Amino acid sequence: MTGIDAYEACVNPAWLEVLRQCGLDAQSLAADGCWLCLDDGRRLLDFVAGYGAAAIGHNPPELLTRLAQDLRDLAPNLHPLGWSEAAGALAEPLLGLAGLPGGKALFASSGAEAVEGALKLARMAGGRARAIGFDGGFHGLTLAATQLAGSGFWRQGLPADADCLRLPWGDLAALEGALAANDVAAVLLEPVQGTAGARAWSGDALHRLAALCRQHGAWLIYDEVQSGLGRCGAWFAYQALGGPPPDMLLLAKGLSGGVLPVSALLYRDAIYQAVFARPGCAKIHGSTFGGNRLALRCGLHMLEALRGLDAPARAAGQSDYLRRAWPDGPFVLEGVGLMLALRATPRAKSRFGEQAAGALWLQLLAEGVLTAPAAHDPDALRLLPPLTVGRAELDYFLNACQRAVTALEEEATT
Ligand SMILES: Cc1ncc(COP(=O)(O)O)c(C=O)c1O
Known part of the structure; x- marks a missing residue:
């Protein structure tokens, strides 16, 4: 066949x-x-x-030409017991643009992998289990991401995860109630919801939401997998809306140019210190292909192209x-x-x-x-x-x- x-x-x-x-x-x-x-x-x-x-x-011809050159480079594409120059070179400008200078970057291969990583780090850093998402949201189709998706369609046939809570979109009173017990690890949202048809939070709502997260010790995660890297008229959608920076920011699609899978989780140093800086924990999270040389080179070329544009x-x-x-x-x-x-x-x-x-x-x-x-x-x-x-x-x-x-x-x- x-x-x-x-x-x-x-x-x-x-x-x-x-x-x-x-x-x-x-x-x-x-x-x-x-x-x-x-x-x-x-x-x-x-x-x-x-x-x-x-x-x-x-x-895009320029990206393909550059990646073809990168393919000919004989440096290892995967070197799990080494470090990568491209990782630092990509992390620093991304953290700066995202409003998280002094933070850290973790590279992965898909949007959902960045989402899972963020939820895991939030849980590890705070010792709390619960996570909150919003109606209309979409964060990929892995297990935790599906539990936080804003439509039951994606959870058909799956057992409910009691630690994942979904709230009506834009309902800050409901959020305040859900955070009141100080047991929520993370609040995950797209500043502009893609799958709900480009529905945007207001900058004011994002400020109030961030203040609630701070007050109750929950990490605020912006999923900018789709909205990030210039698409919304600022480097990140939250900036276009006039909102505050988050504790973690996820990006993927635009970084790949649609050519090689690459995603990034940008996060505050406090989370890094709580998770990776503990003795023996420097590699407690990651993946085989996360941060492979070609994917990072692709990200670097894309960032340069997007800046040039x-x-x-x-x-x-x-x-x-x-x-x-x-x-x-x-x-x-x-x-x-x-x-x-x-x-x-x-x-x-x-x-x-x-x-x-x-x-x-x-x-x-x-x-x-x-x-x-x-x-x-x-x-x-x-x-x-x-x-x-x-x-x-x-x-x-x-x-x-x-x-x-x-x-x-x-x-x-x-
Ligand atoms: C906002 C958002 N987050 C996460 C994802 C998941 O990304 P991926 O399909 O690369 O796992 C998507 C995919 O459409 C998305 O739009």
């Missing part, structure tokens, strides 16, 4: 069926910048971009352009920087049906634009274009949206 038959037989036939129903079962033959080329001849403007991981576009300013500028051009109509454009969502208004739902966002998704696909339905909000489509997206592509997107809404209007009147 080869090709799609092998995938269907040996990987995930249920997923293939979903793709068939949406007309997305064609093979992606090539990807370049903001575009995907499918083997049925279609070109799609990719406003999903690996959920934001392809931060400077698919297959002035990613925060560029994301803010392109976001302003889209917002100014977005017409009043049945769908609104919301979000922060280039972490955006199209949301169906009540008018859209009364005109195009309860599944108005889904109908728009299909129409946009027919117009050659790929967006992502928001798993935690049936009324929203997520937009995560590469930060390199140009005005011509934004215009293409705007025109496609206009045609898609016109098509929905025509369908509704027939």
